[in-house]
Amino acid sequence: MNLKTLFTGLSLAVSILSAGNISALAISKSGSTTVSIVLPDCIILHYYSALTLNFSEYNDAVDQGGSNTWNVAWSGTADGGSQLSASTISQIVPDLVTLTIPNAWAIRGLSPSGNAKVTLTIVNNTLTSGASKITIKTGTGDSLISDNGGRSGTSITTSLNGITTTQATIGNVKMTLDFSQTNVAGAHTGGQYKITAETI
């Protein structure tokens, strides 16, 4: 093989290679961009604007027990035996009733921590019907809120899971009512509590 043949072969090979390149001319470029967006704080509190508690009727005949002997004169006076008094009547209906109102509030939304602070405040602790009163107790542990995760108190930190209804955190209200000054049946009104929810 002389030089001429060699270079001819080389040139032919090169030409074929060139043709191959020409048929694959697509050019690619790639790049990346960081993208960001800010979501705002928001919180939605679901609550009930009116709460009606219907206590069950109560009637019963209470056997105070024991047989008593009374001395009865033909004039109609009687003595002896034991008389019913406040101290001797058995406590059937309690003065204090502690109740929990389930699913009384719900929150949803977005916060920096993913949590919210929920607080219960008793605005007016007295329900009245004339002179008859029912009092919402405000002592330690008497009235508080709780969530379904087991947190409870007058103020709790609970999850704020997002804004959809399925992500809502649902909670309860616990109240202790004092009936010691209640002397009539029927509606007693005027009590008020407030639930405050805030992003944290």
Next chain:
Amino acid sequence: MMFPDFHKPSTTSVLQKRSPWQLLRTVLFRNHADNWFSGIISSLVILLFACSGVKAHAATYTGTFSFYSSRTLTAVKLSELGLSAAGKANSEGTYTTDVTWDGDTTEQIMSADQVYSSTVVQRNNVAVWYYTYKNSEPLPNFNVSYTITSQAGNANELSRNNDSSSTINATITAVPLGTPSNSGSNKICYGYANLTIDIANAKKSGTYKGTIRVDITYI
């Protein structure tokens, strides 16, 4: 030094009358029959052309690509979600329950009425890249594809900055290339994309981030 004859216009004129095979033989063989050094040069020239086939083509388009390193989208507004304020108290009406003297109550289901109108926001015409080229050049026919991933690498998501526990869905679509704008002796062609963001899965407020990858192919 002698240069290959085909660099001479007159010779080229003659070559144009021949078949490709004749042309090749003329260039590679006959014209250098008496000068092997010219043969080497011509071979090297062709070899150079062959090896730089892509570059030779790319030389048709000498424009440059630029990709924005970051894009900060307009923050989501409460009004876009149908909320008028950051805090909203929504009454669910009246709660009525029977209570025993032991304190037992009957449960009422919290309906948690819908308050907002949408969880989806749109950010259109987000400039992601641009191509700068000379006025005298044509604009290549670009084929552009976009993908978007969270910081954790999950497709079609943005994740809260440094907190992958909260994510939002994001989809990206290409916007057809518009008319290039003039910039002195150059033109600039911008590549835009539309982003659709659904915050339904978000658990926290704050900044969400991800990466847009752009792949551009052209001929």
